[in-house]
Amino acid sequence: MIRINQFLGFCAVCSVLAFGKAEARESAAIRASGHINIGVEAGLPPLGQYDVRNELAGYDVDVGRAIALGLGVEPRFVTLSSSGRIPYLLAGKVDIVLGGLTRTPERAQVIAFSHPLYTEQFAIIAPKERGISSFTDLLSGMHQLVEVRGSTAVAYLREHAPEAPMLLLDSYADAIRALAQGRGDAMVDVIEYVGHYLPVQSQVQWTVIRGFAPPVGEDCIGLARRDVTLRADVNHVLEAMEQDGRLEAIYRKWFDPGSAQAVP
Amino acid sequence: MIAFSHYDMALLLHAMLRTIVLSLGGGCLGIVGAVLLTALRLSAGRALLPLRALAVAYVQTIRRVPFIVTLYILFFCTGMAGVDVSATGVAICSIGLIAAGYLCEILHGGINTVPVEQVEAALALNLPTWARWRYVIGPQAMSAVIPPAVGYLVLFIKDTALASQIGVVELSQAGVILSSRGLPSAQVFCAVLLVYFVISYPLTCLSRLLEKRIAVH
Amino acid sequence: MSQLNFHPVLLRLPFLLGGVGVTVLIATLAFGLGLFLAVLLVVLRFENKGFWCKASRSFSTALTNTPQLSQIFAVFYCLPLMGLMVSPFLSVVIGMTLNAAAYLADILGAGMARVPPVYHEVALTLGLNRRQTYLRVILPHVGRTMFPALANHFQIMILGSAMASIFGVEDLTGRAYDIGSTTFRILEVMLVTGGLYAVLSFALTGFFVLCRRTMERMV
Numbered sequence: 258m259i260r261i262n263q264f265l266g267f268c269a270v271c272s273v274l275a276f277g278k279a280e281a282r283e284s285a286a287i288r289a290s291g292h293i294n295i296g297v298e299a300g301l302p303p304l305g306q307y308d309v310r311n312e313l314a315g316y317d318v319d320v321g322r323a324i325a326l327g328l329g330v331e332p333r334f335v336t337l338s339s340s341g342r343i344p345y346l347l348a349g350k351v352d353i354v355l356g357g358l359t360r361t362p363e364r365a366q367v368i369a370f371s372h373p374l375y376t377e378q379f380a381i382i383a384p385k386e387r388g389i390s391s392f393t394d395l396l397s398g399m400h401q402l403v404e405v406r407g408s409t410a411v412a413y414l415r416e417h418a419p420e421a422p423m424l425l426l427d428s429y430a431d432a433i434r435a436l437a438q439g440r441g442d443a444m445v446d447v448i449e450y451v452g453h454y455l456p457v458q459s460q461v462q463w464t465v466i467r468g469f470a471p472p473v474g475e476d477c478i479g480l481a482r483r484d485v486t487l488r489a490d491v492n493h494v495l496e497a498m499e500q501d502g503r504l505e506a507i508y509r510k511w512f513d514p515g516s517a518q519a520v521p
Numbered sequence: 522m523i524a525f526s527h528y529d530m531a532l533l534l535h536a537m538l539r540t541i542v543l544s545l546g547g548g549c550l551g552i553v554g555a556v557l558l559t560a561l562r563l564s565a566g567r568a569l570l571p572l573r574a575l576a577v578a579y580v581q582t583i584r585r586v587p588f589i590v591t592l593y594i595l596f597f598c599t600g601m602a603g604v605d606v607s608a609t610g611v612a613i614c615s616i617g618l619i620a621a622g623y624l625c626e627i628l629h630g631g632i633n634t635v636p637v638e639q640v641e642a643a644l645a646l647n648l649p650t651w652a653r654w655r656y657v658i659g660p661q662a663m664s665a666v667i668p669p670a671v672g673y674l675v676l677f678i679k680d681t682a683l684a685s686q687i688g689v690v691e692l693s694q695a696g697v698i699l700s701s702r703g704l705p706s707a708q709v710f711c712a713v714l715l716v717y718f719v720i721s722y723p724l725t726c727l728s729r730l731l732e733k734r735i736a737v738h
Numbered sequence: 739m740s741q742l743n744f745h746p747v748l749l750r751l752p753f754l755l756g757g758v759g760v761t762v763l764i765a766t767l768a769f770g771l772g773l774f775l776a777v778l779l780v781v782l783r784f785e786n787k788g789f790w791c792k793a794s795r796s797f798s799t800a801l802t803n804t805p806q807l808s809q810i811f812a813v814f815y816c817l818p819l820m821g822l823m824v825s826p827f828l829s830v831v832i833g834m835t836l837n838a839a840a841y842l843a844d845i846l847g848a849g850m851a852r853v854p855p856v857y858h859e860v861a862l863t864l865g866l867n868r869r870q871t872y873l874r875v876i877l878p879h880v881g882r883t884m885f886p887a888l889a890n891h892f893q894i895m896i897l898g899s900a901m902a903s904i905f906g907v908e909d910l911t912g913r914a915y916d917i918g919s920t921t922f923r924i925l926e927v928m929l930v931t932g933g934l935y936a937v938l939s940f941a942l943t944g945f946f947v948l949c950r951r952t953m954e955r956m957v
Contacts, residue, residue: 299688300701306701307532307690309528309702310528311532311535335608335688336608337688340915340918340919343919344597344918344919344922345600348596348597348600348601348924348925349600349601349603350596350597406906406915406916407919424906425906425916426905426906427906428697430697430700430701434700434815438818438819438823439818439823440818440823440825440826454701457701457703582936585893585897585935585936585938585939586932586935586936587897587898587900587935588897588900589900589901589903589911590900590911590914590928590931590932590935591932593924593928594925594929597925598925679806680805681805682805682806682808683807685807693805693807693808693811696808696811697811700815706819707812707815707819710811710812710815710816711812714804714808714809717803717805717808718800721804722799722803725802
């Protein structure tokens with residue numbers, strides 16, 4: 258009996274802490290506090306990483322700074338992993354979230370999206386000696402895939418290659434390293450992100466297979482659904498950035514020009 | 522072997538300081554929390570009974586949940602409660618919460634080792650409450666409290682590694698950043714393990730010394 | 739989301755409960771193997787006063803002064819460099835085994851130091867050899883006196899096995915995080931998980947008390 262009582266006590270303590278106002282903040286609250294919490298992935302170049310000078314840098318960081326500037330507040334970056342993007346947003350740990358967030362119908366049921374930033378495409382990345390030549394090779398279930406937990410590729414593979422066994426890891430760095438070390442045979446993910454890790458594992462000869470999937474979609478800034486005014490403000494800033502070419506410039510700066518297409 | 526650059530070293534140093542801040546901050550919070558919890562547990566009177574039960578339940582439960590789960594719970598709780606606190610702040614608080622539980626158990630146990638006759642004698646001498654604690658219970662309990670408490674706090678330096686999971690750039694996270702920068706992982710992890718060792722080992726020695734000097738056997 | 743909604747989590751409770759089995763399996767494997775290693779380490783300490791004694795002590799000092807997480811990371815990333823390909827599950831078990839061996843050797847060492855010298859003498863007069871002395875006399879005695887400390891370390895290992903989730907192992911915490919990232923109810927699932935760990939730990943406490951009683955009755 259004591260056990261149950263103690264457990265209930267624990268739950269009570271926690272729920273007292275948990276009940277209360279939740280979710281990311283509205284524009285007014287953000288302006289009043291003078292800063293905006295921006296979720297970025299710290300292990301996902303070219304979107305975000307700690308550069309050689311130990312500063313957070315990348316596409317997402319530049320876009321985040323520009324948004325904060327447009328709103329007239331100071332940007333505060335919160336680092337997170339792929340699987341944390343939506344939970345962080347829903348729990349109010351961040352006001353807006355980047356990190357290569359693809360717009361999907363499932364996600365649209367729980368969070369809101371800004372105007373799209375750019376499009377992305379899936380590719381198969383595999384060490385050459387694995388002999389994988391097309392997406393149909395993966396359907397047999399003979400090849401071990403390495404994927405990043407919470408990424409759109411996982412959902413895509415569960416639908417299109419349900420037989421393929423997957424090892425889920427927390428970051429792109431871990432996943433590529435695991436692949437290079439032979440813990441798996443292939444990875445399916447957005448080539449624009451993964452491509453930057455391949456030179457690090459230079460001892461492996463990589464094959465990259467593209468074109469089996471349609472462009473997976475548009476990457477957007479994620480916001481809490483309640484924050485209608487914030488969404489309007491962010492979209493407003495994005496439109497201005499598109500018009501004066503800043504968005505395009507940031508894109509050119511970080512992505513290899515031509516490997517992916519910016520939304521015109 | 523690839524030599525660490527100036528910035529790599531700066532990152533390691535910064536991360537080391539962060540690890541120390543987490544340990545110290547969490548430890549201090551834990552000590553304060555433990556004293557409060559113990560005071561509650563030792564309190565008398567019917568009115569405080571629910572609080573006393575809550576304190577016991579807290580101490581019993583918090584020590585049975587993995588640090589990483591407590592960390593996640595607190596991290597997402599603060600967000601939902603609308604408290605704007607950094608990941609480092611959350612990590613320090615979680616360490617404090619757990620340390621309070623463990624230290625309370627040690628403190629409570631230590632105070633219970635003081636023979637009842639000692640307290641009764643102090644009462645018979647009509648010593649005021651503060652003097653009873655300062656001169657009679659305190660010194661006797663301390664010998665049973667300090668060595669395990671220090672040992673426990675040293676143990677917790679190593680658990681701060683888990684704060685990396687909510688995005689705090691402490692030592693083990695610095696290792697991950699450095700190795701994803703292309704430095705050889707064996708070298709990076711050796712460096713990280715070495716820094717932990719340099720922080721932890723002197724304190725382990727201190728805890729052993731205290732054990733020898735003041736612990737009652 | 740301004741209120742907690744446990745429904746999506748409760749729907750996936752069977753999956754989460756399966757994680758309890760994985761957690762117990764990891765902890766038990768690592769504890770068992772660690773205890774075996776620890777016995778070897780501690781016998782080295784008491785039987786050999788030279789290099790091997792120092793090596794055994796240094797092993798414990800090194801592994802008890804660095805975080806288990808970094809140790810598992812080192813195993814996870816460095817074993818493949820030596821050409822040993824091990825699964826994440828095995829990496830975690832190996833890392834935890836080494837860590838456990840270090841702590842358990844210290845615990846057993848403290849127990850050995852408390853074995854009355856008479857025991858050794860009696861064993862000698864009975865004509866037992868070194869191996870028999872350890873297996874029949876010393877270790878059972880140490881096991882009994884150190885049972886609470888050993889049981890306590892097992893509990894610590896149950897909690898420590900939550901780190902396995904970081905390496906992609908589907909233990910209780912790993913499954914919780916999976917559910918959190920698909921249902922987006924991360925706080926709810928973590929609360930339930932915390933509760934499950936607490937229940938598991940209380941159950942283990944009860945189990946160890948029973949073990950202890952049985953042991954005392956047997957003596």
